[in-house]
Amino acid sequence: MQFEGKQPLGVVYMTSMDRPDAVLALALLYGLQAKRESRIGSVCLNGPGASLGAAIFCDLVQRFYTPGPMRNANQTLLPGLALDGPLPPDSAMITAAVSQTAYARSIKRLSDTSLPEAVIRNGVIFNSEAVMILSAPATYLAKSLDLQGVRELYKDRVKRLVVVDSGTPQDAPAIRKVLAEFPSPIFFCGKDVGDALPYPGSSIDKDFTWAPQHPIVDAIKAYKPGPYDPPSYDMAGSLCAVHPDQGFFQLSEPGSITVADNGRLSFVPGPTGKVRSLIVDPTQKDKILKAYTELASAKPAVPQQRVRPPQKAVDTPKPPTAPAKPD
Amino acid sequence: MIVTRKKLSRRTILRGLGAAISLPFLDAMTPAFAASTLPGGKPVRAAWFYVPNGIDMRHWTPGDEGPLGTLPSILAPLQPVKDDLLVLSNLTANWGRPLLVGAGDHGRALAAYMTGMQVYRTAGADLRLGVSADQVAASAVGHLTKLPSLEIGLEETRQGGNCDNGYSCAYAYNMAWRTESQPLPPISDPRQLFERLFGTDVAEPPAAHARRLAMRASILDQVGGDTKKLESNLGVSDRRKLDEYLTSVREIEQQVQRSEQDGVIIDPAMEKPYGVPPEFPDYFRLMTDIMIAAFKTDSTRVATLMIGREGSTRAYPEIGISDGHHPLTHHMGNMTMLDKVSQINSLHLKLFAEFLTKLKATKEGDSNLLDQSMIVYGSGLSDGNVHTHDQLPTILAGRGGNNFISPGRHIIYQRETPVCNLFATMSERMGVTPEHLGDSTGRLQGLSLS
Numbered sequence: 001m002q003f004e005g006k007q008p009l010g011v012v013y014m015t016s017m018d019r020p021d022a023v024l025a026l027a028l029l030y031g032l033q034a035k036r037e038s039r040i041g042s043v044c045l046n047g048p049g050a051s052l053g054a055a056i057f058c059d060l061v062q063r064f065y066t067p068g069p070m071r072n073a074n075q076t077l078l079p080g081l082a083l084d085g086p087l088p089p090d091s092a093m094i095t096a097a098v099s100q101t102a103y104a105r106s107i108k109r110l111s112d113t114s115l116p117e118a119v120i121r122n123g124v125i126f127n128s129e130a131v132m133i134l135s136a137p138a139t140y141l142a143k144s145l146d147l148q149g150v151r152e153l154y155k156d157r158v159k160r161l162v163v164v165d166s167g168t169p170q171d172a173p174a175i176r177k178v179l180a181e182f183p184s185p186i187f188f189c190g191k192d193v194g195d196a197l198p199y200p201g202s203s204i205d206k207d208f209t210w211a212p213q214h215p216i217v218d219a220i221k222a223y224k225p226g227p228y229d230p231p232s233y234d235m236a237g238s239l240c241a242v243h244p245d246q247g248f249f250q251l252s253e254p255g256s257i258t259v260a261d262n263g264r265l266s267f268v269p270g271p272t273g274k275v276r277s278l279i280v281d282p283t284q285k286d287k288i289l290k291a292y293t294e295l296a297s298a299k300p301a302v303p304q305q306r307v308r309p310p311q312k313a314v315d316t317p318k319p320p321t322a323p324a325k326p327d
Numbered sequence: 328m329i330v331t332r333k334k335l336s337r338r339t340i341l342r343g344l345g346a347a348i349s350l351p352f353l354d355a356m357t358p359a360f361a362a363s364t365l366p367g368g369k370p371v372r373a374a375w376f377y378v379p380n381g382i383d384m385r386h387w388t389p390g391d392e393g394p395l396g397t398l399p400s401i402l403a404p405l406q407p408v409k410d411d412l413l414v415l416s417n418l419t420a421n422w423g424r425p426l427l428v429g430a431g432d433h434g435r436a437l438a439a440y441m442t443g444m445q446v447y448r449t450a451g452a453d454l455r456l457g458v459s460a461d462q463v464a465a466s467a468v469g470h471l472t473k474l475p476s477l478e479i480g481l482e483e484t485r486q487g488g489n490c491d492n493g494y495s496c497a498y499a500y501n502m503a504w505r506t507e508s509q510p511l512p513p514i515s516d517p518r519q520l521f522e523r524l525f526g527t528d529v530a531e532p533p534a535a536h537a538r539r540l541a542m543r544a545s546i547l548d549q550v551g552g553d554t555k556k557l558e559s560n561l562g563v564s565d566r567r568k569l570d571e572y573l574t575s576v577r578e579i580e581q582q583v584q585r586s587e588q589d590g591v592i593i594d595p596a597m598e599k600p601y602g603v604p605p606e607f608p609d610y611f612r613l614m615t616d617i618m619i620a621a622f623k624t625d626s627t628r629v630a631t632l633m634i635g636r637e638g639s640t641r642a643y644p645e646i647g648i649s650d651g652h653h654p655l656t657h658h659m660g661n662m663t664m665l666d667k668v669s670q671i672n673s674l675h676l677k678l679f680a681e682f683l684t685k686l687k688a689t690k691e692g693d694s695n696l697l698d699q700s701m702i703v704y705g706s707g708l709s710d711g712n713v714h715t716h717d718q719l720p721t722i723l724a725g726r727g728g729n730n731f732i733s734p735g736r737h738i739i740y741q742r743e744t745p746v747c748n749l750f751a752t753m754s755e756r757m758g759v760t761p762e763h764l765g766d767s768t769g770r771l772q773g774l775s776l777s
Contacts, residue, residue, distance in 0.1 A: 118745060
């Protein structure tokens with residue numbers, strides 16, 4: 001086999017990229033990647049903030065955190081973007097970063113983005129183990145469930161799906177389908193979790209200074225004048241998805257997520273449910289915020305050099321010297 | 328008006344010992360005074376041309392989406408028929424990628440491309456893949472024709488052994504897979520292909536067959552009686568069409584005979600079946616002429632043609648290239664090598680353009696064969712140097728009958744759009760509606776403007 005040792009956990013992140021916590025969650029996921037605790041398998045954008053600029057933003061953040069020549073699509077998938085209706089305009093947060101020409105990018109036009117349901121599936125195919133973070137409408141995750149062989153694939157490889165509630169209404173039929181049919185354990189990261197753990201805004205000016213220009217900083221500062229402490233919905237979901245067992249959060253007894261017709265989610269405990277809800281333990285708050293800031297502001301990993309092991313010297317007879325050509 | 332003319336069956340066959348020649352569409356096959364429509368609707372054909380080792384994409388992709396203008400240099404031979412084809416960009420054959428199994432891109436590329444399925448790594452007999460796109464289409468229309476499908480190859484075939492990092496040669500040498508474990512080997516011998524099309528299940532006695540070949544007699548002699556009988560019932564126009572058609576069959580047969588006479592092996596490194604024309608362009612033309620004859624006579628509606636097996640090392644001395652194709656594609660940025668890859672790509676496209684032109688010139692009622700067809704030209708690799716399986720080079724030629732396709736455009740899809748979405752759309756057009764075709768995520772949108 002080509003791969004030796006355990007592959008990092010792959011992360012499929014489905015986001016609307018319309019809030020600071022989504023931007024910071026992306027940074028946190030690259031922080032986890034730098035520590036080789038997980039790697040981003042794919043990012044899929046749909047929902048209120050899913051513009052072309054948002055896709056460019058996710059792409060340039062990826063390029064920012066993985067410097068060097070662009071890896072081909074056999075290793076890296078470009079972000080998925082929903083194109084099933086008029087695209088929303090780029091938010092000020094997104095524009096602030098993508099307007100900076102200093103950041104390298106691979107996406108220039110819509111056709112440079114990836115097909116959403118395919119990129120969700122392929123993000124799992126690329127990894128032997130994966131987790132999913134669903135913060136966007138479940139439209140494309142539900143679609144992906146209907147693709148050939150995907151339920152078995154998810155059952156085998158997806159360790160958990162974390163459904164993040166940020167207060168934005170869900171696609172009700174799609175999330176109901178996902179909740180009913182998703183073959184792996186589901187965690188629910190309620191809005192209360194993100195609200196209880198605001199990201200310390202002071203960190204933005206303090207912890208990211210290792211880069212003279214940083215797309216995450218550009219975006220956060222453009223969202224509104226700071227410093228401010230944004231709720232951490234997607235960050236909490238991401239941290240739980242990758243490290244559910246490190247004591248950051250407590251887990252509820254089993255229950256289920258109910259979906260109102262207007263797309264609002266709520267967790268209802270019940271013995272027959274298969275969902276567990278995240279509970280914030282106040283004693284762990286500092287630990288979580290420390291993890292947030294350290295991971296989100298982490299420097300990219302230094303690319304591993306492929307160095308051939310020293311070759312054992314072998315005494316080989318020199319080839320006979322060719323006779324000089326006569327003039 | 329009084330309808331007097333008796334309708335000739337579309338299935339009429341000229342029979343003789345060891346011969347069964349289907350007919351092209353004749354006016355007599357339509358009800359009188361309705362010559363512009365075919366009985367039962369005009370048949371739609373589908374064909375897949377596979378080119379190995381990827382393409383020099385620098386000179387393939389048109390710059391902009393929309394109507395095709397001046398084509399990039401590799402596609403330039405298609406300029407005269409640009410209004411009859413679509414260039415489709417950004418399609419992916421995901422299962423060709425290394426994913427978690429590592430090397431073996433050539434071993435997987437063709438198989439993953441045609442099936443959209445994961446290729447089970449084995450060099451043994453325990454092959455496991457999936458049903459190929461052409462066979463999905465054939466499942467809808469194969470029972471309507473003499474041959475359910477026609478598999479053609481322009482290189483020798485191998486069905487076993489380890490061809491690439493533990494992948495069986497069967498994966499790299501077969502386009503068509505009837506089941507997940509049963510490939511349909513392509514025919515690379517022109518004589519065998521000719522006789523598959525024009526022969527019968529009732530075999531000519533071997534001695535008589537050998538005598539006919541030795542005498543270089545024509546298969547048309549075998550059906551002379553039937554031909555005369557039919558001619559007496561045809562009008563002037565149909566008699567002319569029949570004569571033209573039988574002449575074209577005879578010309579193909581003579582090409583086969585010449586190949587058998589002249590098929591000397593000029594490159595000892597290249598295995599060739601007996602009777603293969605020594606020049607690659609002649610070989611390509613001969614085999615595609617037989618494909619056209621098969622379509623023209625509605626002997627089959629589904630065909631595959633493998634220009635080379637995946638990983639082909641064929642040299643092209645006809646255009647001054649003595650290096651093998653595959654080694655050249657691993658150019659590591661060497662422009663001399665890359666330019667040779669371009670030249671090979673252009674040669675293939677030149678021959679493909681000739682094929683399309685012939686299809687277009689073949690009338691069928693008030694239409695022509697190209698308009699009644701969907702012809703895919705593509706590869707399971709784009710950049711052969713680094714083995715990328717996305718942004719695949721893909722052409723879809725023809726209108727698929729009844730203007731199902733609006734050609735003359737460049738369409739750029741989102742990245743990661745499975746190439747199987749195209750194949751699923753084609754299969755649907757052929758009459759089968761697969762819920763999934765391999766890793767398809769749906770149908771390919773935008774093929775038609777209406």
